[in-house]
Amino acid sequence: MRLIRRLTQGPNRSLGLGLLALVGTVLTGCAKASELPQSPFDTAGPVARAQTDLMTLSLWFAGGIGLFVTVALLFVVFRYRDKKGNDKSVPKQIQGNHKLEIAWTLIPIIILGIVGVPTVQTAFATRATQDPNDLHVIVTGHQWWWEFEYPQLGIVTANELYIPTDKDVQITLKSADVIHSFWVPKLAGKMDVIPGRENHMFFNAEREEEFFGQCAEFCGTSHANMKFRVQSLTQDKFDAWVKARQAGAATPTDPDALAGMNLFMGANKSKANCIVCHTIDGTNAKAKVGPNLTNVGARSTIGAGLVENTKEHLMQWIRNPQSLKPGNKMAAHPNLTEQELEQIVKYLQGLK
Amino acid sequence: MATAAKTLGFIPRPTAETGFVSWLTTVDHKRIGLMYGVTAFLFFLFGGLEAFVIRLQLMKPNLDVVTADTFNALFTMHATTMIFLAIMPMLAAFMNFLLPLQIGARDVAFPRLNAFSYWSYLGGGIFINTSWVLQVLNPAGRAVPDSGWFGYANLTTVNFSGGMGPDFWTIGLLLLGIGTLVSGFNFITTILNMRAPGMSLMRMPIFSWTTMVTSVLVIFSFPAITVALLMLLFDRQFEANFFNVAAGGNVVFWQHLFWTFGHPEVYILILPAMGIVSEILPTYSRKPLFGYSVMVFSTALIGFMGFTVWSHHMFAVGMGPVVNTIFGLTTMAIAIPTGVKIFNWLSTMWGGRVKFTSAMLFALGFIMCFTIGGLSGFMHALPPANTQQTDTYFIVAHIHYVLIGGSIFAIFGGIYHWFPKFFGRMLDEKLGKWNFWLMFAGFNMFAFPFHFLGLMGMPRRIYTYDTGFGWDFWNMFSTIGVWVLTAGILLFIWNFVQAMRKPAGTLSDPWDARTIEWTTASPPLPYNFKEVPVIAARDDFWYKKYPDAGHGGKAAKKQDQPHAAGAVHGGGHGIHMPGQSYMPALLALGITLLGYGLLFSNMITTIIGVTGIFAGMFGWAFEGDGGTVIEVAGGDD
Numbered sequence: 005m006r007l008i009r010r011l012t013q014g015p016n017r018s019l020g021l022g023l024l025a026l027v028g029t030v031l032t033g034c035a036k037a038s039e040l041p042q043s044p045f046d047t048a049g050p051v052a053r054a055q056t057d058l059m060t061l062s063l064w065f066a067g068g069i070g071l072f073v074t075v076a077l078l079f080v081v082f083r084y085r086d087k088k089g090n091d092k093s094v095p096k097q098i099q100g101n102h103k104l105e106i107a108w109t110l111i112p113i114i115i116l117g118i119v120g121v122p123t124v125q126t127a128f129a130t131r132a133t134q135d136p137n138d139l140h141v142i143v144t145g146h147q148w149w150w151e152f153e154y155p156q157l158g159i160v161t162a163n164e165l166y167i168p169t170d171k172d173v174q175i176t177l178k179s180a181d182v183i184h185s186f187w188v189p190k191l192a193g194k195m196d197v198i199p200g201r202e203n204h205m206f207f208n209a210e211r212e213e214e215f216f217g218q219c220a221e222f223c224g225t226s227h228a229n230m231k232f233r234v235q236s237l238t239q240d241k242f243d244a245w246v247k248a249r250q251a252g253a254a255t256p257t258d259p260d261a262l263a264g265m266n267l268f269m270g271a272n273k274s275k276a277n278c279i280v281c282h283t284i285d286g287t288n289a290k291a292k293v294g295p296n297l298t299n300v301g302a303r304s305t306i307g308a309g310l311v312e313n314t315k316e317h318l319m320q321w322i323r324n325p326q327s328l329k330p331g332n333k334m335a336a337h338p339n340l341t342e343q344e345l346e347q348i349v350k351y352l353q354g355l356k
Numbered sequence: 357m358a359t360a361a362k363t364l365g366f367i368p369r370p371t372a373e374t375g376f377v378s379w380l381t382t383v384d385h386k387r388i389g390l391m392y393g394v395t396a397f398l399f400f401l402f403g404g405l406e407a408f409v410i411r412l413q414l415m416k417p418n419l420d421v422v423t424a425d426t427f428n429a430l431f432t433m434h435a436t437t438m439i440f441l442a443i444m445p446m447l448a449a450f451m452n453f454l455l456p457l458q459i460g461a462r463d464v465a466f467p468r469l470n471a472f473s474y475w476s477y478l479g480g481g482i483f484i485n486t487s488w489v490l491q492v493l494n495p496a497g498r499a500v501p502d503s504g505w506f507g508y509a510n511l512t513t514v515n516f517s518g519g520m521g522p523d524f525w526t527i528g529l530l531l532l533g534i535g536t537l538v539s540g541f542n543f544i545t546t547i548l549n550m551r552a553p554g555m556s557l558m559r560m561p562i563f564s565w566t567t568m569v570t571s572v573l574v575i576f577s578f579p580a581i582t583v584a585l586l587m588l589l590f591d592r593q594f595e596a597n598f599f600n601v602a603a604g605g606n607v608v609f610w611q612h613l614f615w616t617f618g619h620p621e622v623y624i625l626i627l628p629a630m631g632i633v634s635e636i637l638p639t640y641s642r643k644p645l646f647g648y649s650v651m652v653f654s655t656a657l658i659g660f661m662g663f664t665v666w667s668h669h670m671f672a673v674g675m676g677p678v679v680n681t682i683f684g685l686t687t688m689a690i691a692i693p694t695g696v697k698i699f700n701w702l703s704t705m706w707g708g709r710v711k712f713t714s715a716m717l718f719a720l721g722f723i724m725c726f727t728i729g730g731l732s733g734f735m736h737a738l739p740p741a742n743t744q745q746t747d748t749y750f751i752v753a754h755i756h757y758v759l760i761g762g763s764i765f766a767i768f769g770g771i772y773h774w775f776p777k778f779f780g781r782m783l784d785e786k787l788g789k790w791n792f793w794l795m796f797a798g799f800n801m802f803a804f805p806f807h808f809l810g811l812m813g814m815p816r817r818i819y820t821y822d823t824g825f826g827w828d829f830w831n832m833f834s835t836i837g838v839w840v841l842t843a844g845i846l847l848f849i850w851n852f853v854q855a856m857r858k859p860a861g862t863l864s865d866p867w868d869a870r871t872i873e874w875t876t877a878s879p880p881l882p883y884n885f886k887e888v889p890v891i892a893a894r895d896d897f898w899y900k901k902y903p904d905a906g907h908g909g910k911a912a913k914k915q916d917q918p919h920a921a922g923a924v925h926g927g928g929h930g931i932h933m934p935g936q937s938y939m940p941a942l943l944a945l946g947i948t949l950l951g952y953g954l955l956f957s958n959m960i961t962t963i964i965g966v967t968g969i970f971a972g973m974f975g976w977a978f979e980g981d982g983g984t985v986i987e988v989a990g991g992d993d
Contacts, residue, residue, distance in 0.1 A: 096707060
């Protein structure tokens with residue numbers, strides 16, 4: 005119901021009510037906002053709101069003009085249909101009318117003017133400022149996962165971005181391979197992630213929520229599986245998260261988890277060898293081929309928003325990643341025994 | 357009746373009038389038009405089959421109808437097929453068949469080049485679809501292009517697409533581009549030089565005008581994609597590094613080149629469709645096209661403005677607010693001439709006698725669906741709002757409203773309208789109405805929900821989706837819509853087959869039409885007009901039938917009347933018809949084989965291809981003058 009509440013109250017009430025009247029129930033299929041995790045109409049910050057307000061304005065004009073043309077079309081064909089017993093003479097051969105032509109040239113110009121001004125304003129207002137006092141995050145797109153680096157905090161993580169609420173977050177976008185597009189519909193529109201250049205955007209989350217994001221530029225086999233989450237936390241909780249992350253991973257005490265760690269770190273090189281690709285802060289694992297796994301146990305999903313982070317999924321993922329995510333670049337580990345897999349998973353689940 | 361002309365060159369020209377050779381060697385614009393139409397319709401069915409599988413895969417969350425790579429190949433080939441192999445050549449079919457008839461000519465300016473355009477189109481179409489054969493033989497080989505019809509570099513470079521897909525795609529599109537460019541020059545030359553006496557440009561039927569503007573778009577936009585494709589080809593085959601970022605390449609450059617072509621391409625697909633609708637509406641309203649000259653200028657203006665908006669496909673690329681808003685505003689400006697057209701169409705029917713024939717229903721469906729597509733297009737033009745829409749199903753809704761609700765509906769309307777002219781037979785009107793309503797309902801059921809899906813955040817080009825996003829219901833609904841649409845298309849095929857089983861009659865003017873193609877026999881004789889017509893007015897045929905209807909101040913002026921009556925009537929010298937030739941097909945075959953040689957790095961195929969090209973070119977130059985002189989009993993039409 006949050007969508008309806010947001011649209012029917014607050015500063016955009018008139019637009020919101022109209023929008024709902026126009027397409028609301030149909031659009032959502034009578035679903036609640038919480039069931040539409042990627043709807044740009046359930047905005048959670050100023051950037052998305054400015055963009056969506058503009059979209060709503062254009063939707064109003066488009067809907068109005070569409071309705072007018074439809075009614076006019078139906079009226080004309082009904083009014084002038086060729087009926088039985090109708091006058092069969094040749095109708096008056098009207099070639100045109102200059103005044104009408106001028107009218108339907110000028111009216112669209114006026115409408116475009118009305119829409120054009122806020123368009124220009126919004127385009128400039130939603131531009132990233134790169135204010136050095138804001139929190140900065142470098143987002144790197146990989147086939148097919150996301151890397152998040154906090155240069156001011158010395159933290160690197162993957163696929164789940166943590167941000168504080170009510171703070172502008174400045175995003176720098178880079179690509180490690182092909183073009184991707186970074187999109188969290190409730191926070192901001194898309195910005196492409198392009199190899200060989202840096203793009204900038206910003207957003208501000210006004211509420212604590214786990215937001216859904218997804219790659220929006222076709223980037224190869226598993227483009228559909230390149231999702232991510234943005235978790236906004238109040239400043240206190242965010243600070244606590246930062247502190248925990250900066251401390252790095254603790255060595256596990258549980259013997260199974262410890263055995264898993266040893267497998268992970270390559271004690272048994274022929275079998276697991278996770279250390280070749282992954283980093284876990286505070287350990288010898290420092291490779292940057294795959295995602296940083298320092299807090300993998302705390303993530304709600306694995307495989308870049310692909311499946312729930314459960315023991316079974318983790319085991320399946322490590323044994324045969326292709327079975328969950330076609331094309332992905334992680335090696336399969338068919339030689340690990342069930343026990344070894346369980347040990348590794350136990351270690352990973354303990355990393356929070 | 358027909359006597360062979362004296363042969364000047366040393367290679368004799370074929371003269372078969374029936375059978376396979378007659379079609380292989382024909383230079384008759386009508387036969388070429390029919391070949392374009394039939395070939396393109398078959399590709400249309402194949403592209404539709406690809407779409408059918410796509411919708412099966414997306415019917416429910418997490419389905420496994422096809423693999424991720426196959427899905428990516430399907431949507432890439434669906435778009436490539438529909439744009440380059442189905443809609444463009446179907447429109448080319450209308451242009452080929454109708455343009456000379458509408459302007460009172462006996463053929464296009466370069467009949468052999470016209471045949472060459474068709475054969476190179478066929479070669480390119482077969483070439484690009486050969487990839488499916490390789491894919492079936494070796495499913496892991498990824499032979500089918502699977503990087504999207506826009507082929508964004510650097511995903512299409514060797515580093516990220518090691519298979520043959522992008523090679524098939526680049527070489528195939530280069531092959532197709534040759535024929536398209538040749539057609540563009542051919543049509544422009546034909547229109548500028550071969551109009552009948554009295555047929556001033558502003559008396560030309562509106563479909564011929566849209567052909568003219570479309571041809572100009574072709575010759576200015578196709579060079580851009582040709583350059584881009586060659587660069588990509590060089591990157592892939594010779595490590596040229598245009599799009600290799602590590603070596604200083606720039607991947608955004610591809611997007612600029614591609615969309616410099618890609619946006620005018622959209623108008624190449626829609627302007628002739630608008631032309632068809634602009635012929636249908638006046639005929640079945642029994643009124644002239646409202647604001648003819650404004651419609652002509654809107655067409656030209658849309659064509660010109662189509663070159664000023666390409667970056668609106670790139671609002672998320674990060675070009676900055678200045679560039680984005682400039683391209684946003686130029687894009688919005690296109691709404692003006694487009695809106696003018698819609699209101700002129702409505703005014704055309706105003707005060708008329710509107711007959712709901714199948715053709716008219718398709719034209720009305722066009723106006724409605726194209727308006728919806730145009731309005732969503734206007735919504736994309738606002739860069740900040742666009743960032744929430746681009747690469748979602750909202751855009752998929754837009755393109756399908758423009759290309760199915762727009763182009764395809766106009767094409768079907770055009771088929772019902774001109775079918776008597778093409779074949780001398782009538783399609784069944786009752787089946788035609790069922791055909792329309794099934795297609796109209798099915799199309800809207802399948803494509804309108806895309807608006808909702810896009811606004812609920814469903815990205816394009818995803819082979820699967822999870823439940824819990826609110827997308828399940830509308831995806832299922834859309835797939836059911838595709839089944840209804842398919843039923844409509846199958847009904848059309850049935851109607852077509854039934855009509856063709858009847859003997860050809862002589863229906864020269866079944867619709868009480870307005871333009872001079874309806875003064876000829878149906879189907880027209882090889883030379884079209886016994887006597888080159890003398891044009892006294894716009895909608896000349898109509899005003900000859902109804903001299904008292906009033907020309908609306910556009911009556912022929914004295915100085916427009918043709919002078920040399922002898923030249924017009926043939927003066928007893930007979931009608932000279934161009935000779936048939938093997939060379940266009942041979943040349944196209946050589947070019948296609950060269951493509952295969954390049955693709956497989958196969959020297960023998962390359963040598964055969966190059967030999968074919970040289971044989972075709974020299975044969976072209978040195979074959980006999982050919983042609984026949986047809987003596988027609990003068991006098992009455």
